């Protein structure tokens with residue numbers, strides 16, 4: 434990959450990423466720029482020596498984490514769960530700047546979920562003319578009024594001129610004739626035998642007229658840059674005269690599904706299983722703001738993985754499986770082969786601890802999701818979601834905590850992510866939360882973040898809501 438500029442022109446966010454790089458590279462043996470393989474860099478500086486003469490394995494143990502070493506792979510420091518998320522979100526911000534992502538013009542019907550790249554300014558006054566707020570009569574001056582023959586409907590251009598003492602039938606949304614002083618609702622007026630209109634209650638000047646520009650004047654800022662495009666924003670934009678919106682482009686994501694054991698259809702047989710991640714990840718990634726450019730199944734073929742990673746033009750490559758240290762786990766060797774920088778290499782979270790985040794290009798990243806399906810979800814929410822959020826300039830959800838209904842066993846050192854349903858003001862932990870299981874998460878509203886050591890009944894835990902939480906499935910496996 435292209436080396437980063439050394440020491441100049443880096444802002445605070447870049448420095449954060451550099452710090453993250455320093456942290457992980459510190460424990461991975463020779464760094465990519467380690468010219469001598471002994472910790473000495475090309476500029477002659479040395480990586481931090483181990484305190485008290487510890488080696489990397491001892492340090493990993495002291496730091497309370499570390500993925501158990503696989504054959505031929507050094508132990509290293511796994512990141513704390515919250516630190517891993519923070520690193521991922523900083524990496525997305527830095528990549529967004531490095532790529533100089535140009536805003537795109539998107540038709541309204543394709544803009545849902547994007548982020549406004551520029552403020553939304555009204556292209557017209559709203560309403561753009563004085564408008565009747567009710568069905569009834571437009572009246573001029575004090576009553577009773579002589580009712581004119583013709584009426585005024587919404588969307589019709591022609592308008593009668595009203596003289597003082599005259600009234601005309603008018604529909605909600607129609608432009609009020611010039612010289613109208615009020616709109617009288619149909620239920621508040623009656624006509625006599627001479628077609629004269631009488632008000633049945635007092636009429637005030639301007640009543641039930643929406644004056645031009647009441648909501649905004651042309652050029653007024655309706656929403657700031659950075660606002661998420663919701664269905665309501667689409668409606669507002671259309672009302673204010675927009676056909677397209679200028680938005681932050683969706684990050685492009687390519688999914689590479691690894692594993693020779695995976696079937697794409699039918700029942701499991703002969704040691705083969707169905708690929709659960711190929712069907713699950715694209716829509717989940719889209720819910721995180723991504724455009725999924727492709728899902729490729731590569732088997733356990735190191736060459737194919739290397740070719741796919743080097744050829745990819747995506748902003749983010751997501752791999753599934755192959756993150757551990759088994760004989761066909763090709764993700765780490767491939768990343769080393771392409772000179773990637775590991776920003777996160779293992780996280781102190783269960784499930785999913787072998788997850789990783791690497792920078793494979795100036796503005797390209799790879800998130801390695803573990804193969805166990807719930808572990809993959811954990812990696813998606815820990816690393817891919819924060820990175821995509823900042824890359825797409827989407828606002829983060831406000832973190833919140835809920836009391837847990839029931840005890841949740843904890844891991845001694847690692848954070849646990851446990852599927853929960855939200856009931857009233859509590860999070861109810863679900864069964865079927867093993868790393869290889871999707872049964873719990875498929876019924877869940879959220880994942881509870883359970884600290885090392887576990888949580889007592891009633892103890893508050895941070896809640897990560899799932900994108901579809903509000904609709905729910907109705908199923909409950911407590």
Ligand SMILES: Nc1nc2c(c(=O)[nH]1)N[C@H]1C(S)=C(S)[C@@H](COP(=O)(O)OP(=O)(O)OC[C@H]3O[C@@H](n4cnc5c(N)ncnc54)[C@H](O)[C@@H]3O)O[C@H]1N2
Nearest residue numbers: 501692707708709710711754755756757762803804805808
């Ligand atoms: N010696 C150790 N072995 C393992 C450790 C460890 O710490 N030391 N960690 C275990 C944990 S925890 C996880 S998670 C997995 C991560 O392994 P990989 O990322 O290398 O994933 P695979 O070995 O390829 O697959 C693991 C498991 O998941 C199934 N799988 C893979 N892809 C899919 C898919 N698309 N759909 C459904 N299921 C999938 C695969 O068949 C395996 O059963 O490593 C452990 N080992």
Ligand code: MOO
Nearest residue numbers: 784785786808868
């Ligand atoms: O981290 Mo593994 O994810 O427990 O299955």
